[in-house]
Amino acid sequence: MFGNLDKLHTGWSSGKPTGTLQPEEKMAILEVIQRNELLETAERQRVGRLVERVEKIKQRAAECGPRYCRLCGQSFGLLGPSKLICDDCQKPVCSKCSIELHSRETTGTRDIWLCKICSETREMWKKTGAWFFKGIPKYEIPQQRTSSSRQSFRDSKLRQEKPVKLGIKCTDTSSEEEDESTTEVDAQKHSTAVLNGRSSYCSAFNVGGNRKHPLVNRQNSATDTQSNQTNYDWETASISTTNRNGRRGSVTSSMSMSETSSANSSNGMGCYREPCFGWLELSVNYSEADHTLDCSLLRARDLPTMDVTGHADPFCKTNIITPYGSKQQKWFATKTVHKTTNPEFNEKVRFLGVEPDELINGSMLYVVILDDDRYGHDFLGAAKINLAPIYSSGPHRMTVPLDVEDNFCVEAAMSGPWLFGQILIALCYNTKRRSLIVRIDKCTNLMAKDKNGFSDPFVKLQMRPDSQKKKFKSSIKWRTLNPIFNEEFAFETRPNDLDKQLLLLTVWDKDLGKSNDFLGSLILGGNSKGRRLKQWKDCIRMPDCFHEQWHCLSGEHIPN
């Protein structure tokens, strides 16, 4: 409010002397500001309750396809309710879960149906003032009343390192008890637990959490002081992330109130409703005084699915792309939101040392959404935001459609510590031999396990379950980190069985006179994700030809 005090001299205060404020005047102004803050806090909470209400309805919605009601999941037909189409979301809905509305339009009134989600969303837009501000104002989600103390404790703990997810069941009870016994959470200790894969959280979600832990990254880039510095700053920024409180955003992106989108929608909807890659909602603010660019990644919607259950494990990587390439060596990564295609990220990223002319000269903010998997990060969508308008106009909140993959997405996906290297393999189901042919082409960037700075790699293969119980070993390639094998192995199996089988690959360093060192592992099968699932499915679908694919190796041992 102080920022506008200079304007006051044009109004009723123009007759007053323009000196410094008297103490009592300052007090009076501060009192008003405090009163205003109280009011705004109450309003943020009220808006939060309204937003939460709509989110809850959305969570409860069945959403099981065009033949069923969007909300209650009842199937339409002779016995079931008749099918209506919601005017806003264009999804089918039954009469019980929708309301009829007389819509006033330029051409007169007409009757429309709105599903409960859309009608509640409209109501929320009215009640929160979003209709006027063209977006949901700042809000706070109310704390849950049940076990509030526990919740707040967990919140403080979660802020230390774990991804906070509202819609996900945390099955990490054991680690939680362990933590609650000690009042002070030792982040260092906890992170080592994650590193060793002992944290039940990691195993519960089946992720290689060790790869992406900020502490690991920090150790790896410790040599680079500048990137170390930025890492640190980002980390503190993410700790202060508004996980549940004070976040900003709109619940529905399809319902944009801006004039431009309404113009678009009138000449044909669809152009802004369902793009192929979904949406990302974010806000960007540039502070010229501090030379910092703040970017809040709020949420994404309608991301592609990555596994057979129709889910993905999305997270964002972001960087500034200048005309000379990516600005930060290391891409900032958010936490992963598991088992969803509509993730809530709510994370803030701060870029330091961003010069004004960098913004004007065609720099872009680049956000790549990737699927988190231990054998590679698959592409889910990319958002490119031109920063020139951000520089001139202050805080910007926007919902951007996600774009296709390009070189920077590959850079983002491959940045970060893929310590165990990559492997190129080709799969082919041979119908004559009735067997799966696995060709090990080559590996790159393997770990060095010998004192000479190299390894002596070879690959072990097996299928599981396998009636033949066959195990194969490739030849040993001496003194190299980038071995080329080009060896083929055949597993007898039927195409139908292939769907339930797993191909297990492990790379080892041959040591004479002592046990071999583990270099990395890869599992392929019907429950793989992303590119690995695609390769597996392609191999079944199109037999008698080779399907080649690069994969990242994981550091996880495969038990016998």
Add this chain to the structure above:
Amino acid sequence: MAKTYDYLFKLLLIGDSGVGKTCILFRFSEDAFNTTFISTIGIDFKIRTIELDGKKIKLQICTTAYYRGAMGIMLVYDITQEKSFENIKNWIRNIEENASADVEKMLLGNKCELNEKRQVTKERGEQLAVEYGIKFMETSAKASVNVEEAFFTLASDIKAKMEKRMDVNNPPKGGHQLRATEPARKADSWLSRCSLL
């Protein structure tokens, strides 16, 4: 727990010094009047919750040219001060530069109980309001004339705008046809094609 309300409208009173903005605010929020002139220090606001069509509307009314977030603006002049009326044009320009384009405006000629000292006729006020396409009222905070009416009018205009906006701005799609056959949703990724096997 604070009183619940359905909508929060932020309103603004602007105009030259001494036209009676604070008095109008005081009359509306506390139904009181104070003759001594105390210039407002910096900023002040008052709150009153009103009811319109069964909806509780909380009005936060500021006496500052703090435009951000304001949904409605009362432009106030003093009918006994020609200068304050002339300045309304400057205030409107100020609004156009700073406030949201959607903001609802209204013109008030205050101190209408002082008819003998009148310098601005009611017709001139009406004329100006027509020029800008906004509503006009003559008020008296002292005699409690039209203050209540003015705020209720502005609030219901904002509410009407909101309802209109929420109904019209949605894509018109030729009625709520009950489509017998919904076209099968396109496979949205290669995964769904694979799973057909």
